[in-house]
Amino acid sequence: MLYIVLLHYPVYNKEGRIITTAIANMDIHDIARVAKTYAVQGFYIVNPIPEQQNLAHEIISNWREGYGAAYNKFRHAAFELIRIEESLPAVLTDITRESGFVPKTIVTGANFSGNLLKFAELKEILQNSKLPYVLVFGTGSGIADEVVNMADYRLEPVKGPWNYNHLAVRSAVAIVLDRVMGV
């Protein structure tokens, strides 16, 4: 059982105020449709800033209940997967409540090396286990070290035939889900 997380992690500026990457409308749309295509259980958008959470709720409710829901039922089906949370621990709590098990977390990154979980290994785990797994994608400069360090696994990076790996997070989610949930 796979959940995915798009993580906007809190960063503190010199005055001690939280700054973070903003939630992009296109991230919500593209990733929700990919998640639906690959039968993901839930798509969490994590952002620590209440105004950003409200913005995401507004976009989503239009496609769930507003004009968008009637206009495009396929978009509506994808948007039903979306859940907004303020932190990664809140996501883990929510999944534990829903599934009855504490999920295993897997972080993604373009520059990981060392002992990594292979795409084929994760695909096999997901096919054979009924336990919940959470795949975490970062925005901006990737996932903060303290999140990487608390994860159960680090996933191998997506690589093409040469050493250029600067994909949009939207593209990375599409490729990774195809590799681990594709038929």
Next chain:
Amino acid sequence: MLYIVLLHYPVYNKEGRIITTAIANMDIHDIARVAKTYAVQGFYIVNPIPEQQNLAHEIISNWREGYGAAYNKFRHAAFELIRIEESLPAVLTDITRESGFVPKTIVTGANFSGNLLKFAELKEILQNSKLPYVLVFGTGSGIADEVVNMADYRLEPVKGPWNYNHLAVRSAVAIVLDRVMGV
């Protein structure tokens, strides 16, 4: 040798004027970075409307020569792949001039059935042939029948574990290139 095309096809309204889907900024950014990752030879954006072509040129020149080029050299490297044309025949002419061969065209679509080129077949062709191939992606409601009918091949659709296939074109390009050009 693989080229890709993002096709904004001319559609005529009741007054006989050309209407078409607009070039989206995010399409240019995401697809250029995917194309660079998978060592695509060129990324053509086709749009029949001169104002749309000019808009695309403006966005691209900022990342090639303007502020963006210095700000982000990885984006610059991806944007070097982009070429703007007014029609698919103009793309074929350009590739023929560059490569010395008339390219084979492959169209993509979410609803194709019948005799289709498999991902594994295309991957093998691209590994073993030095001839140019063009992979065409549509915007809006997909690729017009007259373009599909003139193509050499129709590629099998991307499918997940169930019958939902409503990916953004940005996601479809990422998944297809990973399947046919991935290592």
